[in-house]
Amino acid sequence: MPAIFETAVINADIESVFDLISHIEEFPLYADALKEVRKIGHDTYRWVARAGGITLEWDSAVTEFKRPTRLAWRSIRGFANSGAYTLVPSPAGTLVSISMQFSFPSRLLEKLTAPLVIPLTRALAAGILARVKQRLEGGEHGFGTEKGAANQITPFRFTPKRRHAAKHA
Secondary structure (H helix, E strand, O other): OOEEEEEEEEOOOHHHHHHHHOOEEOHHHOOOOEEEEEEEEOOEEEEEEEEOOEEEEEEEEEEEEEOOOEEEEEEEEOOOEEEEEEEEEEOOEEEEEEEEEEOOOOHHHHHHHHHHHHHHHHHHHHHHHHHHHHHHHHOOOOOOOOOOOOOEEOOOOOEEOOOOOOOOO
16 A cells, blocks of 8 residues: 655644644645645545646545644545644644555556556645645745635545547547
């Protein structure tokens, strides 16, 4: 089962960091590949990501919300995955870790998609941490509201969107 683990030290108090990452629908502001995160039910979200010409869609559910130290999720549709943000006070501010595990429905699908999904997942996690850090340490630079103020932040889950073959005349 592939796993992703990324960390960052953010020069901000733990409550401020948690408050920012707990706004799940705002994740598209922190990761260019995320095109949409939309609330679809109580603590459930639909995600759409595009990278390298491929669109991925998934749904996730928040499984743990312990302010200000932990936000966890699990997938409810698409590839099985789970993960968590863990926050710990540190002398330099807050140590934030993102861990995520996922599995593929078959070995063949894993062999075909892992070279894309693993780097994409790692890039999403690292990008989110870097931009949250930038936002809290350096102000709002790089965070326009063009994607909408209703967006928040949540866990990951991947379901490849199938492309239909073009019809020939």
